[in-house]
Amino acid sequence: MRLAILEHGHSRRNRLGLRAMRALTGTEPADAIKTFLYRPAFFGRPWTYLLHAVMEGESDWSPGERELFGAFISRLNTCDFCAAAHVGTTALMLDPAITPARLDHWREAGFEPRVAATLELLEKATLSPGTLVRSDIEKVLAAGVSEAAIVDALYVCFVFNTINRLANAFGFEWETDTDAVKSAAIRQRIGYRLPDFLLH
Secondary structure (H helix, E strand, O other), X not given: OOOOHHHHOOOHHHHHHHHHHHHHHOOOOOHHHHHHOOOOOOOHHHHHHHHHHHHHOOOOOOHXXXXXXXXXXXXXXXXXXXXXXXXXXXXXXXXXXXXXXXXXXXXXXXOOHHHHHHHHHHHHHHHOHHHOOHHHHHHHHHOOOOHHHHHHHHHHHHHHHHHHHHHHHHOOOOOOHHHHHHHHHHHHHHOOOOOHHHHO
């Protein structure tokens, strides 16, 4: 259900910020950004700080690999909004051959063992988390993934399972496919941080 308040309920400062984004990018700001900027002290500021740490902070996984995990989880959750943007970012940052079809058939897609083992864990953590057992973690460790890297991948799992549900519940959408492509390119350049003055 699209909420009109996410279109028209922002503070004057953030309405001006959204207008500036339109002028600078030549496209409508993503629905996710509009959500972050609505009552930012309640959700947007802590959430974007978390996103920055999880997706761009120090990790055994590159930012491109974390984008891959996010795109994969978004496909599992049938979140077209997030999947469109993050498949695009993964293709730009990691591998131009990444497509929705390759993620949907990841077992036959030729991913390296440590990535494939992590995708299997993330699939189970997303679709049937109550069935996770110690051997699931041991299998990922055996593929050469460190404990710290498993934790980092599960943080990616958490943030995308959260934002996918918000996107699906609030009816996030791209006006055109081009807007999703532009969003991917912008994310590649500037990452997940929004200007601090918009988050207060």
